[in-house]
Amino acid sequence: MNNSHEQPPDELDADLLEGIAEIYDAIDPPPSSLDGEVLFALSHAALDAELATLLEAQMPALRSTDASPTDSITFTSSALQLMVRTAPDEDGGLRVDGWVTGGGLQVALYAGSIAHWATSDAHGRLLWRAIPHGRIRFLLQPADPQAKAVLTPVIEF
Structure with missing residues (x-):
């Protein structure tokens, strides 16, 4: 072990620190959900985004047992407001057209x-190609750095 705090750690220092870490892992292990909780907290704090909602005019007026995809x-x-429309793409994925x-x-x-x-053009148009089917969501980052980002709920196409 190094006698001077000015010397870089050597192999013995690394072995001692590894042993201490193993002791703490054995007597006081971290909770199994810690990784997910930390990632969620960091994402939430870093994002600090407003959550967008579905426009009520899009909500169906009648309930039916038959599913009707949109x-x-x-x-x-x-x-901000964002409208997206999907269509099949040549590769079997989705073409997603958006207007913001x-x-x-x-x-x-x-x-x-x-x-x-994607970056919206002067008319607010956006385009994504070859998007896999499944769950998607959008994050809108305004040009003004002082404005809050907007995050949409998860939807499935």
């Missing part, structure tokens, strides 16, 4: 853990 949906928040209130917004389409980024 190919478009609109989300709204206090500052305002140009120059960075919008991420999250399919699973993968973010597909």
Whole structure:
């Protein structure tokens, strides 16, 4: 072991620290849910986004036992609105066309853990290609750095 705190750690120091870590793992292990809780807390704190809601006009007026898929949906928040429409893409995935209130917004389409980024043009138009079917959500990042990001609920196409 090094006698001076100015010397870099050597192999013996590493072995001692590893032994101490093993003791703590044995007598006081971290809870199994700790990883997920920490990741959630970090994501929530870092994101600090407003949550968009589905536009009520999109909600069905009648309840039915038959499922009827939709190919478009609109989300709204206090500052932004996003409409998306899906269509089959040549590769078997989805083509997602979007329109957002305002140009120059960075919008991420999250399919699973993968973010597909697009920037809205001057008319608010967005396009994503080859998106896998399944659960997706959107993160809208306004051009103004002081404005809050907007996160949509998860939907399935």
